[in-house]
Amino acid sequence: MALKDELGLRNDFKARAHESLLHIYYTAAKAQKKADEFFRAHGLTDVQFNVMMLLLNQSGESGGLTQVELSRMMLVNRANITTLIDRMEKARLVVRVADPDDRRYNIVKITAHGEKLYRKAAAVYHQKVTAIMSALKEPEQRVLTSLLTRVREKIDSIPIV
Amino acid sequence: MALKDELGLRNDFKARAHESLLHIYYTAAKAQKKADEFFRAHGLTDVQFNVMMLLLNQSGESGGLTQVELSRMMLVNRANITTLIDRMEKARLVVRVADPDDRRYNIVKITAHGEKLYRKAAAVYHQKVTAIMSALKEPEQRVLTSLLTRVREKIDSIPIV
DNA sequence: GTGATATTGTATACATATAAACTAATTGGG
């Protein structure tokens, strides 16, 4: 189905470039909504799941990640991580541990409870993601990621003003 | 640059399907952040700009759109539109007009002030979008939208449970 | 060593998103 019809628009898009960009937006939004629905059934949010995935797969020697490391990996402002980790600590999914070498840092670590919830959701989640991306054959997935990478590089090169 | 390096990850992604999906997420996020920065310089938000674009290009006979029509075209919950239009009305960008035929409806219309701000931003915005999407040749843009459309169709077909 | 500079995390104000429960208004079946 054409994007125009998916969104219930009366009139066509005026510019192909704009339409292409909206395809990227709305595909991401749709996938995220579906994922959110899935995670809610597991008592998590997509963002909380992402934090735990990063803690389990990207931790360094400290056995966790600092809040700034998390914010960079998630492409969000570090101010946002404060309340996110507050909620996750309250839900006993993660803990903040003070770094003895540099007292500015909090090292965020996943708890046994968090890891248990994560692993339960992750198994099914990866099945779902594989099912969704099976819409494209492997060479097509490579084309998609290559095209999107070129778009991101172009975004970086365009000034705001 | 590989997505792994863009995000500052220490370890590779475990599954190609998941990595492909993250490419979609992060490209959308990056474009949206850039757009947001742009609109802020024009005293607008990306969402407010989108509302005004829909009002100017997709309005029906009534000369505007109802809140539910807006929520469907923007793929958001209708509860969200209430406060969004509240803020836009306060900023004199739009007005709510009662529908005489069906008193349940608010018809949202753009004001002269809103249209002026919109047109000023839109001209530059479309230049920026064209510049960003010039990363891809026209046939490549068609491939991209086709691949993304197939992903969205697959998402629709996958059950949450 | 010390003072300027940079970095981390937090606090605040605000914008945007959801779900769920509610009111008001319309519609449709018997």
Next chain:
DNA sequence: CCCAATTAGTTTATATGTATACAATATCAC
């Protein structure tokens, strides 16, 4: 005609995002 079901919009509680300003801490230049 009337009552049940539906629809539009709002309210509330909650999660996530931004920018900005701040305190605490660490680092760097001299």
